[in-house]
Amino acid sequence: MRTLVLNAGYEPLAVVSFRRAxxxxxxxxxxxxxxxxxxxxxxIDGVYDRPAVIVLTRYVRIPNVRRVPVTRRGVLRRDAHRCAYCGKAATTIDHVLPRSRGGSNSWENLVACCLRxxxxxxxxxxxxxxxALRWAxxxxRGAHWTVRGTERTDPSWEPYLTLAA
Incomplete structure (x- = not known):
C-alpha cells in the first residue's frame, strides 16, 4: 500500500510506503x-486511519527546477507509444536531428518511432x-512526471495531482 505525500501548500512531493506515512x-x-x-x-496513542493521502504540517522547501531525466522509457511514455511520423505503435526512439549531424539527447530532439x-x-x-512530425x-510536464511513484495512481490521489499539473 502506498501513500501520496503533499507539502503544506498541498503540492505533491512524493509517494511513500504505508508504514512511512x-x-x-x-x-x-x-x-x-x-x-x-x-x-x-x-x-499506543490511539487509533489511526490508514492514510491514502497525507499533508505535511510544515512546509518543505523544494528546488525550483525539477528536471525530468531523458530516458528511452520516458520518451515512449510521453508519446504514448505512438510513432511521431506515421502514428503506428512505437517500439524505438528516433533523433529528429540525427546524432551524426549534431543532434542531442534532449526531450526536444527525441521522439517515439516505429521500427519501419x-x-x-x-x-x-x-x-x-x-x-512531418505529428506533434512537436x-x-x-505535470505531477505525473515530477513526483516519483505516480505512474500507478490511486483514484483518491487524482484531485491532488491534477491541481499540480
Missing amino acids: LILVMNDKATVIEHDDRDPVLG CNNAKSDHTPQEMGW PQPP
Whole structure:
C-alpha cells in the first residue's frame, strides 16, 4: 500500500510506503486528509486511519527546477507509444536531428518511432524525407512526471495531482 505525500501548500512531493506515512502521522509531522476504507491501525496513542493521502504540517522547501531525466522509457511514455511520423505503435526512439549531424539527447530532439520509420529515416532529417512530425516534441510536464511513484495512481490521489499539473 502506498501513500501520496503533499507539502503544506498541498503540492505533491512524493509517494511513500504505508508504514512511512503512518510514522509521519504518529509523530505529528503529517495529517491524514484521505484515508483507506480498510480497518484502522491501532497504536499506543490511539487509533489511526490508514492514510491514502497525507499533508505535511510544515512546509518543505523544494528546488525550483525539477528536471525530468531523458530516458528511452520516458520518451515512449510521453508519446504514448505512438510513432511521431506515421502514428503506428512505437517500439524505438528516433533523433529528429540525427546524432551524426549534431543532434542531442534532449526531450526536444527525441521522439517515439516505429521500427519501419526508424529504419527508413536512417541518417536523414524529416524534411529531407518529406515527412512531418505529428506533434512537436517537448519536455513532459505535470505531477505525473515530477513526483516519483505516480505512474500507478490511486483514484483518491487524482484531485491532488491534477491541481499540480
